[in-house]
Amino acid sequence: xxxxxxxxxxxxxxxxxxxxxxxxxxxxxxxxxxxxxxxxxxxxxxxxxxxxxxxxxxxxxxxxxxxxxxxxxxxxxxxxxxxxxxxxxxxxxxxxxxxxxxxxxxxxxxxxxxxxxxxxxxxxxxxxxxxxxxxxxxxxxxxxxxxxxxxxxxxxxxxxxxxxxxxxxxxxxxxxxxxxxxxxxxxxxxxxxxxxxxxxxxxxxxxxxxxxxxxxxxxxxxxxxxxxxxxxxxxxxxxxxxxxxxxxxxxxxxxxxxxxxxxxxxxxxxxxxxxxxxxxxxxxxxxxxxxxxxxxxxxxxxxxxxxxxxxx
Amino acid sequence: xxxxxxxxxxxxxxxxxxxxxxxxxxxxxxxxxxxxxxxxxxxxxxxxxxxxxxxxxxxxxxxxxxxxxxxxxxxxxxxxxxxxxxxxxxxxxxxx
Numbered sequence: 301x302x303x304x305x306x307x308x309x310x311x312x313x314x315x316x317x318x319x320x321x322x323x324x325x326x327x328x329x330x331x332x333x334x335x336x337x338x339x340x341x342x343x344x345x346x347x348x349x350x351x352x353x354x355x356x357x358x359x360x361x362x363x364x365x366x367x368x369x370x371x372x373x374x375x376x377x378x379x380x381x382x383x384x385x386x387x388x389x390x391x392x393x394x395x396x397x398x399x400x401x402x403x404x405x406x407x408x409x410x411x412x413x414x415x416x417x418x419x420x421x422x423x424x425x426x427x428x429x430x431x432x433x434x435x436x437x438x439x440x441x442x443x444x445x446x447x448x449x450x451x452x453x454x455x456x457x458x459x460x461x462x463x464x465x466x467x468x469x470x471x472x473x474x475x476x477x478x479x480x481x482x483x484x485x486x487x488x489x490x491x492x493x494x495x496x497x498x499x500x501x502x503x504x505x506x507x508x509x510x511x512x513x514x515x516x517x518x519x520x521x522x523x524x525x526x527x528x529x530x531x532x533x534x535x536x537x538x539x540x541x542x543x544x545x546x547x548x549x550x551x552x553x554x555x556x557x558x559x560x561x562x563x564x565x566x567x568x569x570x571x572x573x574x575x576x577x578x579x580x581x582x583x584x585x586x587x588x589x590x591x592x593x594x595x596x597x598x599x600x601x602x603x604x605x606x607x608x609x610x611x612x
Numbered sequence: 613x614x615x616x617x618x619x620x621x622x623x624x625x626x627x628x629x630x631x632x633x634x635x636x637x638x639x640x641x642x643x644x645x646x647x648x649x650x651x652x653x654x655x656x657x658x659x660x661x662x663x664x665x666x667x668x669x670x671x672x673x674x675x676x677x678x679x680x681x682x683x684x685x686x687x688x689x690x691x692x693x694x695x696x697x698x699x700x701x702x703x704x705x706x707x708x
Contacts, residue, residue: 319678444638
């Protein structure tokens with residue numbers, strides 16, 4: 301048993317990927333099932349705020365692009381559920397836990413999409429933040445998770461570009477369009493920064509994840525990287541960032557930003573955000589009302605199988 | 613909750629273009645082979661990444677055991693004479 305721990309630790313140290321049937325500590329398996337499962341849930345729940353605008357996209361091009369993005373998110377969820385299953389998780393069990401509130405998803409999806417500009421902001425800022433996190437995870441220690449991340453990163457880059465492009469049109473449009481664009485940035489900026497999680501010194505679970513190289517960069521490091529990437533994009537659109545404390549530090553090369561409202565993040569995580577109930581309700585409804593389809597498909601498959609057995 | 617109906621787990625292999633072999637790209641859940649194939653197309657080839665798809669029920673795959681890796685693969689480790697670099701051919705001898 302000790303030798304297995306040694307072999308495992310040795311692989312982690314040497315950056316040798318852990319694969320599905322390899323021995324791993326129970327805690328490693330459990331924390332990965334939780335993280336990958338919640339990542340998968342985030343993709344699928346993330347389809348909801350965007351799906352909200354498919355019927356109201358302003359042009360056929362925007363509608364086709366939004367449909368393609370939402371389809372991608374479904375696919376991303378499926379890649380991640382598959383990765384979680386390689387660890388012994390059960391997909392249906394994870395769905396039950398989500399609906400019961402025992403598994404979570406990214407806090408950002410508990411905010412509403414009030415205008416078309418929100419769709420542009422989500423693609424540009426939310427997916428932009430996700431990309432920073434996911435690029436880092438491409439080298440995570442668990443093989444199937446890392447490979448899913450590589451696949452997802454390739455697909456995610458169009459998500460960010462289409463959002464920025466849509467935002468550009470609004471920012472360069474009529475005064476009303478520009479105001480709508482600014483309003484979206486004002487409402488999404490801070491919740492997007494919160495996507496990276498609590499401050500490092502307030503994140504006790506991070507230590508073990510980093511020892512095991514599940515997590516390769518800290519919350520604060522990733523958040524800083526996102527801010528550095530994005531500030532000039534906002535300014536070049538002719539928009540402003542809703543942070544009066546934002547300053548550029550010449551020495552470090554970092555954009556230093558104001559204090560995040562941690563009460564808001566913890567309230568949203570605890571279920572008290574604007575759309576928590578609505579999101580879970582939508583998932584519960586789809587899951588429970590779709591049961592007859594899953595059951596029928598399974599029964600049909602059994603019948604077909606029985607028929608081919610008989611015929612043989 | 614009632615018992616899960618447990619759609620089967622399938623592994624998916626895609627040939628991205630003629631000349632290349634099928635590669636494992638992931639897995640999916642489906643009730644039967646036909647739906648598994650359609651789902652594999654929808655999930656794994658949205659950007660035309662495949663000319664051919666194989667789906668195989670995961671339970672039908674036999675795999676080597678990671679913990680037996682040393683014993684199972686050991687004989688190949690010390691047979692350096694299987695590699696061309698083991699052999700010294702003098703300069704001037706061509707096409708070999």
